[in-house]
Amino acid sequence: MYQYRHPHPSVTADIVIFTLQDEQLKLLLIKRAVEPYKGQWALPGGFVRMDEDLDAAARRELAEETGISGVYLEQLYTFGAVDRDPRERVITVAYYALIPSDRIVLQAATDADEAGWFAMDALPALAFDHPAIVDMARQRLVAKLDYSTIAFQFMPETFTLTELQRVYEAIRQEVLDKRNFRKWVLALDQIEETGEMKRDTASRPAKLYRVRDRERVDIIK
Amino acid sequence: MYQYRHPHPSVTADIVIFTLQDEQLKLLLIKRAVEPYKGQWALPGGFVRMDEDLDAAARRELAEETGISGVYLEQLYTFGAVDRDPRERVITVAYYALIPSDRIVLQAATDADEAGWFAMDALPALAFDHPAIVDMARQRLVAKLDYSTIAFQFMPETFTLTELQRVYEAIRQEVLDKRNFRKWVLALDQIEETGEMKRDTASRPAKLYRVRDRERVDIIK
DNA sequence: GCAAAAGTGTTATCCCTACACCCATGA
DNA sequence: TCATGGGTGTAGGGATAACACTTTTGC
Numbered sequence: 365m366y367q368y369r370h371p372h373p374s375v376t377a378d379i380v381i382f383t384l385q386d387e388q389l390k391l392l393l394i395k396r397a398v399e400p401y402k403g404q405w406a407l408p409g410g411f412v413r414m415d416e417d418l419d420a421a422a423r424r425e426l427a428e429e430t431g432i433s434g435v436y437l438e439q440l441y442t443f444g445a446v447d448r449d450p451r452e453r454v455i456t457v458a459y460y461a462l463i464p465s466d467r468i469v470l471q472a473a474t475d476a477d478e479a480g481w482f483a484m485d486a487l488p489a490l491a492f493d494h495p496a497i498v499d500m501a502r503q504r505l506v507a508k509l510d511y512s513t514i515a516f517q518f519m520p521e522t523f524t525l526t527e528l529q530r531v532y533e534a535i536r537q538e539v540l541d542k543r544n545f546r547k548w549v550l551a552l553d554q555i556e557e558t559g560e561m562k563r564d565t566a567s568r569p570a571k572l573y574r575v576r577d578r579e580r581v582d583i584i585k
Numbered sequence: 586m587y588q589y590r591h592p593h594p595s596v597t598a599d600i601v602i603f604t605l606q607d608e609q610l611k612l613l614l615i616k617r618a619v620e621p622y623k624g625q626w627a628l629p630g631g632f633v634r635m636d637e638d639l640d641a642a643a644r645r646e647l648a649e650e651t652g653i654s655g656v657y658l659e660q661l662y663t664f665g666a667v668d669r670d671p672r673e674r675v676i677t678v679a680y681y682a683l684i685p686s687d688r689i690v691l692q693a694a695t696d697a698d699e700a701g702w703f704a705m706d707a708l709p710a711l712a713f714d715h716p717a718i719v720d721m722a723r724q725r726l727v728a729k730l731d732y733s734t735i736a737f738q739f740m741p742e743t744f745t746l747t748e749l750q751r752v753y754e755a756i757r758q759e760v761l762d763k764r765n766f767r768k769w770v771l772a773l774d775q776i777e778e779t780g781e782m783k784r785d786t787a788s789r790p791a792k793l794y795r796v797r798d799r800e801r802v803d804i805i806k
Numbered sequence: 807g808c809a810a811a812a813g814t815g816t817t818a819t820c821c822c823t824a825c826a827c828c829c830a831t832g833a
Numbered sequence: 834t835c836a837t838g839g840g841t842g843t844a845g846g847g848a849t850a851a852c853a854c855t856t857t858t859g860c
Binding site: 807808809810811812813814815816817818819820821822823824825826827828829830831832833 | 844849
């Protein structure tokens with residue numbers, strides 16, 4: 365048992381895990397195996413251990429749910445309403461992560477019945493205050509499209525300009541002008557031609573590009 | 586005594602309290618009365634109570650240190666490195682607040698020896714990881730100048746356009762063109778003439794303005 | 807009348823937007 | 834040869850940036 369002179373809250377890390385699949389923005393949810401909200405869908409997350417930093421806790425949860433590491437992860441906001449968990453005071457540090465579309469294979473879930481990808485416009489009912497967390501994450505992502513290179517984090521190793529444009533269109537929910545998009549994205553000077561072509565389609569082959577510095581997300585403009 | 590099956594961290598709320606004084610961006614620090622870092626300057630802050638939301642904890646600390654309420658307050662980031670406090674695991678939810686320049690009179694400090702305003706370019710050594718918190722708060726503030734009306738939160742009830750310009754210049758650390766600044770700020774349609782003039786100076790009187798909706802911080806552009 | 811700060815417009819440049827047709831390939 | 838998506842340039846409009854002199858007051 366652990367004893368304290370004053371009451372302490374629990375602290376968890378929850379993660380909004382985004383990816384793009386079928387030209388749709390999707391996120392990973394798990395079905396809760398225990399009360400409260402047993403059987404409902406929720407964000408992956410869990411308690412922050414005493415010997416790990418907040419970012420490390422988020423990365424660990426991400427790895428446990430998806431088997432994925434080395435992706436973009438950013439702290440979103442901390443939610444701490446007194447009654448957000450019916451059992452006890454739980455403060456959650458929310459993160460969001462972006463998964464390249466070629467790495468979305470899920471491994472067997474660990475502490476949940478099931479896990480699955482859901483399109484943003486067809487989400488099931490969510491447990492706790494998770495709807496508010498998801499909503500803030502979506503807003504942050506949309507905002508960052510405009511002033512950072514965050515969208516590249518969704519792309520596989522190589523990709524065509526049209527594929528990249530579809531990513532922007534899916535997140536911003538609007539169609540973009542092809543010529544203007546290409547001028548803009550090339551002017552960013554963040555992607556380069558690989559020299560290869562994408563040949564599998566039944567039309568003219570498209571040039572393949574790669575991101576110059578995959579690790580880095582720049583603030584632009 | 587409070588007992589738990591698993592260890593729990595402490596959670597605090599720390600606040601970076603900004604104001605403008607003598608055309609300088611300043612922040613409020615308190616001198617620590619207890620170990621660790623006894624006698625060093627630090628951000629105001631304290632434990633989040635079990636029955637108060639995070640924002641409420643920040644507002645309470647702000648009121649205790651300054652006697653001020655009803656000002657702009659925003660969550661900044663949550664800092665939770667394992668060893669950021671030498672005593673025990675302490676996770677802090679950092680906030681920043683903006684105080685109008687005519688409300689900076691401090692009341693007697695409660696749980697600190699002393700409190701004082703320090704110019705950003707002449708800060709003393711700070712306790713814990715507070716330098717990193719202050720740095721992030723300054724960056725957030727500078728960024729928000731560009732895309733929100735946050736700077737109005739520093740202004741007193743009425744003010745001249747030149748006084749407003751000095752605020753932007755102090756935060757951005759650069760001089761701005763008078764004509765362009767006036768065109769820009771008036772086009773925002775957020776301030777209006779009071780009809781009064783500022784007469785106390787030994788030069789031509791200046792028109793006084795007020796903020797249309799003092800409560801609100803708009804995202805612009 | 808002089809010092810000190812307030813107030814005021816125009817022009818050039820850059821960036822963003824709108825817009826339509828030809829090209830290379832596989833079937 | 835046809836269907837499919839790939840690839841390309843220009844012109845107009847709006848916003849931003851540079852820039853200097855006159856006005857009003859107190860002393």
